[in-house]
Ligand code: SF4
């Protein structure tokens with residue numbers, strides 16, 4: 110091996126995020142636990158990504174996330190086949206590709222981990238979209254298991270007392286549902302502990318994301334997409350807290366050593382919407398090729414988007430507002446404000462919006478956000494049409510051309 | 524019958540009707556986007572409740588705000604608004620239904636000047652006591668807010684009277700639907716469609732004055748049926764194209780029943796007397812067949828459709844839906860399966876804009892009916 114190659118490998122080793130391995134191990138253990146739940150006398154609940162998982166953890170139920178599974182399906186490029194299978198089952202190709210993939214996967218135990226463990230119950234919170242409600246109805250029919258719906262009306266411009274009362278009532282019903290299906294009383298002491306851990310985890314995750322306020326950024330949004338998994342699946346556990354503490358330490362160390370995600374960071378960009386799971390590497394390389402780093406995104410930060418409503422001393426009751434007022438459950442103008450805040454906070458030179466055919470609540474309204482950001486932040490905005498899991502809706506050459514043109518614009522506006 | 528002539532006139536130029544109505548009465552027009560906008564409250568507020576549909580013009584302006592993968596109702600309605608063709612509107616009410624309407628409401632509020640903007644943030648789960656309580660509360664707030672916006676206020680008496688009128692309208696319209704089921708030759712699908720459309724945009728008192736005598740007259744004229752053709756049940760998503768019924772009926776068959784929110788569902792279910800009228804309004808929404816964007820149990824819509832197919836002795840079900848309609852898209856496979864299990868043949872036709880002029884629909888339709 111030449112000294113040059115040696116040096117390059119050494120550099121690669123030095124810039125690799127060490128926690129990646131830990132994360133992979135944790136996720137493997139988590140899925141093994143979930144898949145062997147029955148043998149261990151544990152119950153499994155499928156839950157939506159924006160749903161209140163803390164009461165499940167307090168009741169010792171293993172939460173499983175079809176959306177996280179959807180991301181894995183997308184990342185392993187198994188989305189197209191599964192989506193096509195759902196279409197054969199009669200589901201329109203225009204439906205959310207997570208839902209299509211999951212519905213098909215359940216019938217054949219396909220996908221990267223041979224299917225998700227069979228649920229004992231389903232918990233659906235529609236604070237992210239109306240799609241999950243319909244999707245969980247499909248699965249409730251298929252698995253013939255109880256479905257709990259936590260209905261969180263959208264907060265277009267305000268959060269009314271009536272809706273607060275409505276969601277609070279349902280949280281009470283949620284506990285009754287869990288007590289009935291777990292066959293034991295709800296453990297409020299445990300809940301308090303879980304709430305504390307959840308909050309701690311969310312704050313740590315926010316702190317991790319905030320390390321990219323440094324220039325150069327020690328990690329990119331593409332890293333965040335990966336490290337996000339635990340704040341979704343293991344929120345409310347010590348494992349997640351420990352993990353994000355370690356990740357935060359590592360990021361701080363990278364900052365002090367000036368180790369950056371993109372070797373010669375010259376341009377800082379922000380990302381909007383879900384990742385394009387089957388093309389993260391390609392996109393990451395393409396932007397890095399322009400010395401551009403995606404330093405922040407609206408997606409991974411959504412899991413700490415309601416921190417301001419959560420109360421450590423009364424976690425259970427504060428969940429009512431916290432889960433009602435997450436990013437996707439607000440109006441387009443409120444979302445635009447949030448984007449503007451992030452653009453300033455992370456000093457973004459441009460915004461890349463993934464117009465995601467799968468996800469209407471996230472995507473419809475993006476054109477308005479684009480205009481607002483261009484006008485008020487004065488930075489270029491690229492909207493590129495794709496899909497998070499179904500690569501049949503991805504045109505590489507077209508997107509490549511658009512990115513090239515966009516990067517020129519950004520450079521010119523620096 | 525003369526009433527149908529009037530309904531066709533109104534349906535053919537609903538905007539023209541609204542403009543004239545405004546001029547004549549000096550009243551105000553409030554646009555709504557779906558059947559979850561409470562008719563009774565609008566009527567009690569003395570405004571003309573006006574259900575807007577998509578557009579018949581090309582979609583140009585709306586493309587700057589909505590991606591091509593939203594349904595044509597959403598894109599079309601925005602186009603009408605942005606093009607200034609809804610200039611007769613004094614306010615708009617967005618009941619919360621699907622994700623696309625939810626975002627349309629935001630985009631509309633941020634870009635369109637059609638008077639006041641109200642979101643009626645309904646529950647999605649219509650099965651629980653909590654949601655009934657919530658819906659009752661927001662109906663009351665809605666009435667208050669609307670009264671304030673109009674500067675008039677809505678009294679209990681106003682609301683009581685409006686509930687009565689709406690109930691009378693619903694009874695008459697449902698009688699006509701029942702007659703169509705019993706004596707399919709009594710009313711053509713196109714006439715019925717015009718009546719339903721008129722019922723969503725006309726002065727409700729005027730509509731009532733036409734529709735009750737119409738029901739009487741039709742029942743008197745058509746006591747029994749000689750019809751031996753195929754009986755079709757139409758179901759699915761939004762649909763406002765009369766030629767669709769024409770095409771079906773040109774095959775010699777008849778549409779004997781429908782489950783469309785722009786059809787019979789708009790009029791289904793009476794408001795039961797209750798000391799709390801807001802609760803009574805909410806209760807009607809909870810007990811009638813829900814729109815696919817709402818939840819009323821995991822098989823409720825399928826069971827209702829099978830029941831409807833049996834009751835109407837339908838030979839087949841024709842599903843229509845707008846492309847990109849998620850709520851319908853998720854329901855379709857299981858409902859079709861339930862129909863299959865009950866030996867009710869069905870077909871699905873997805874509409875992008877209006878019916879394609881290439882005769883594709885006619886061919887599909889004929890093939891389906893021949894197969895029955
Ligand atoms: S991608 Fe969008 S539509 Fe699909 S489940 Fe997630 S929030 Fe819902």
Ligand code: SF4
Nearest residue numbers: 594621623845848849
């Ligand atoms: S047709 Fe479907 S997607 Fe369009 S507004 Fe109606 S429910 Fe929503």
